[in-house]
Amino acid sequence: MMAISRICRWLVPLKQLPGLLCALLLIRSACADVVVTQGADFSADVFPGDGRVVMDLLGKIWVVPASGGQARMMTDDLLPAHQPRWSPDGSKILYQARSLDTASLWLLDVESSAASRIGNESFFVQHASWHPDGERIVFSSQRGDTGLDIWETDLPTGLSWRISSHPGDEMEPVWSNNGRHLAYIRKNDDQYMLVLRRHGQAEVDLLVSDQPLSSPSWRPDGSLLTILRQDGETWSLNMVILSDPPLLRQFVAGEDFFTSPVSWRNRQQMLYTADGFIKTRDFGDLRSKRLPFRATVKEPETRPKTIIARRELEIIDPPADRLVIRGARLFDGIWNRYRNHMDVLIDGGRIAAVEARRDWQDATVLDLGNVTILPGFIDTWSAMPAGPVQQAGPRMLAYGVTTIVTDDPTHDGNLWEGERSPGPRVLAAGDIGTARQEAGERPYFFVKVAAGQADDRATREAVQNWQARGVPVLAENWNTGLGIGADLLTGAGSLSGSPVGGQYQDLQVAVRRNPVTLISGLADAATPGMSSLLGSRQARELGQRALPGRRFSSVPGLAAVASSIVLGSKPNGLPPGLALHAELRALAAAGLRGDQVLRATGSNAAMILGLDNQIGRITPGAMADLVLVNGDPLGNAADTLSIVAVVRNGRFFSLVGLLERAQATTGVE
Structure with missing residues (x-):
């Protein structure tokens, strides 16, 4: 970790006692600031008129002088700001703000620092840039069933129109x-x-690649486009010369490029x-130069890591009989591989033993053949x-969900306990503005700070x-969460990071004293495997x-991470x-191994709820919550949905029976 420049120093020699008190007071206020000189996966845009640079850093918009130096913070909103772009006359900055469910x-008016939203639609909108006339912007958005399309908005009138509509x-x-x-970039399948698209001419594909392409940018004279191209795990900067035929040349390689377009001063x-x-970098040079910046931010408050309270779950109406679940493979949430030919003994709703296959004289054995437990x-x-x-309740159990945490204030914690009305265990979460924990009440397993709640003293x-x-x-919002010292942040995909996993100073400053756990929130319409998920037996029925x-x-x-x-x-x-299950597929697509995917919905989840070794693992003493599937879920996350049966608090439910209950007009006993 690189050294952090603190605005914290003795302003007078210690021997000058009359000035000591003044120095101490200055230190106390100054030590709340940290100077950041690096960023992770941030974007920068230069204004050709005077060379000022606008950038996004730690969810804020900053302006840096043309020669570098002290950056001026332009936004201090609760929503993280990204991808700033100067207007052609330099009077405004266009940027994207992300909330939990939309972008x-x-x-931003540069002179007044006043920000105003463009439109009020709830569509996903990103990758915006200006038309040279300064009155129109172009961006990508999904507003139908054809994926992301190119749209344009006229700012004076607010009118928008679609200018592309291709598959993908x-x-x-x-x-x-x-x-x-x-x-623009088009992605169809892989x-x-x-x-x-030249004026008055048909579109042409300048470059076709099996590897991701990103961040096109025009050279001001229109002679070429620069573009980032992924090569394995790294990116390189390339130029497409607009000759006939077009020529592709690699321009810069061997750097940790952030997926942001090149910006041209001239x-x-x-x-x-x-x-x-x-x-x-000058166009003909072989080396780049750094434009240094200094962004002064508040240092996160020092706090000890939260010691999560240990919770003890109760079993309501446990089954009386002892039951053995036998399968070909078992993933216990402890090892990162299977244990083969294991028996799980269940007694009183808890796991009593996990042993190699053997004869049992005093228990009912359910041998499910070639299943994974x-x-x-x-x-x-x-x-x-x-x-x-x-x-x-049966509808959720049919997907193997045996425990949920919800902030829905209408929930009943004992809703699905017992045999008559099966369903997942329901644990409570509260809102930090209204949550009160009185003696005898059901405990909160976390409290939530909403995206719009103020980062204030209270x-x-x-x-x-x-x-x-x-x-x-x-x-709900990582920008606010890092400032208040939250333990959990939603939206793992929204936290900035290097494309190759590099750790830079901005995030080190943000989280170095406050380790955080990320709640996934990754799945969307483009998640790989979404079509097969919606075609599953559970989804169909x-x-x-x-x-x-x-x-x-x-x-x-x-x-x-x-x-x-x-x-x-x-x-x-x-x-x-x-x-x-959409999240399981999204986590696998994000690069997690099979055991890491299963731990995200198993032992890791139990740990942050204070329920380690009670749920999320198959170990003696734990609740008897099991999912029995066909296939190899360590090798293929989609196999987690090939469910044969579910065990909840020691009670066995076949998938067929759960689907029948879920579709019945009244509960099936």
């Missing part, structure tokens, strides 16, 4: 400097294309972000299912009070066939149960 576009996604549009030609001088820095799935942040409770004190009681705090909304343009890479991710499905908007 919107905003305009069209992203990252950018106009040429004369406003006559448009370039193929990427750099597309050029036809000879470019600017881009890589290796944690803003870099400048998994711990019951935990959804650490779930919506409550709709519909009658007699159907909703909120910080409430956070610290709950943490002192062993209750972790969840922030339960009528759950609608795609979720679009929230990301590409799958984030999260392998580097896999150990600190737990599964939470509420952000993706799908029905509970189905939503959990």
Whole structure:
């Protein structure tokens, strides 16, 4: 970790006692600030008129002088701001702000620092750039069933129109400097294309690649486009010369490029972000130079790591008989591989033993053949299912969900306990503004800070009070969450990071004293395997066939932080149960190994709830919550949905029986 420049120093020599008190007071106030000189996966744009640079850093918009130096913070909103772009006259900055379930576009007036939202639609909007006339913007958005399309908005009138509609996604549009030609990235299936639409001519594919393409940018004279191209795990900067035929040349390689377009000061001088820095480069040079910046931010308050209170779960109405579940493979949530030919003995609703296959004289043995035994799935942040409770509980169990945590104030903690009305265990979460924990009440397993709640003294004190009681705090918005010292952050894909997993100073400053756990919230319409999920037996028979909304343009890479991710499905908007399996697929697509995916909905989730060794693992003394599946879920996350049966608190339910209950007009006994 690089050294952090603190604005904290003795302003007078210690021997000058008359000035000592003054120095101490100055230190106390100054030590709250840290100077950040590096960023992770940030974006920068240069204004050609005077060379000022606008950048996004730690969710804020900053302006850096042309020669570098002290950056001026332009936004201090609760929503993280990304991808700033100067207007052609330099009077405004266009940027994207992300909330839990959408991304919107905003305009910032540079002189007054006033920000205003563009439109009020709830669509996913990103990759915005200006038309050279300064009155129109172009961006990508999903507003139908054709994926991401290119849209344009006239700012004076607010009117918008679609200018592309192809199968797959069209992203990252950018106009040429004369406003006559448009370039963008198109992705269809696993193929990427750099597309050029010349004025009055048909579109042409300048470049077709099996590897991801990103961040097109026009050279001011229109002679070429620069583009980032992924090569394995790294990116390189390439140029497509607009000759006939077009020529592709690699321009810069061997740097940790951030997926942001090159910005041009003029036809000879470019600017881009890589290796944690803003870099400048003359077109004919072989080396880049750094443009140094200093961004002064508040240092996160020092606090000890929250010691999560240990919870003890009760079993209500346990089954009387002893039961042995026998399968070909067992993933216990402890080892990172299977244990073969194991028996799980269940007694009184708990796991009494996990042993190699043997004869049992005093228990009923259910030999399920070539199945894999998994711990019951935990959804650490779930919506409550709709519909009658007699159907909703079996519907979630049919997906293997045996425990959920919800902030729905209408839930009943004993809703699905016992044999007559099966369903998952329901644990409570509270809102930090209204949550009160009185003696004898059901405990909160975390309290939530909503995206719009103020980062003020009262909120910080409430956070610290709950943490002192062993209750972790969840922030819906990571920008606010890092500031108040939250333990859990939602939306693993929204936290900035290097494309190759590099750790730079901005995130080190943000989290170095406050380790956080990320709640996934990754799945959307483009998650790999979504079509097969919606075609599963459970989804078909339960009528759950609608795609979720679009929230990301590409799958984030999260392998580097896999150990600190737990599964939470509420952000993706799908029905509970189905939503959990969408998250499992999204985590696998983000680079997690099979055992890491299962731990995210198993032992890792149990740990942050204070329920370690009670749920999320198959071990003696734990609750008898099991999911029995066909296939190899360590090798293929989709096999977690090939469910044969579910065990909840020691009671065995076949998938067929659960689906019958879920579709019945009244509870089936």
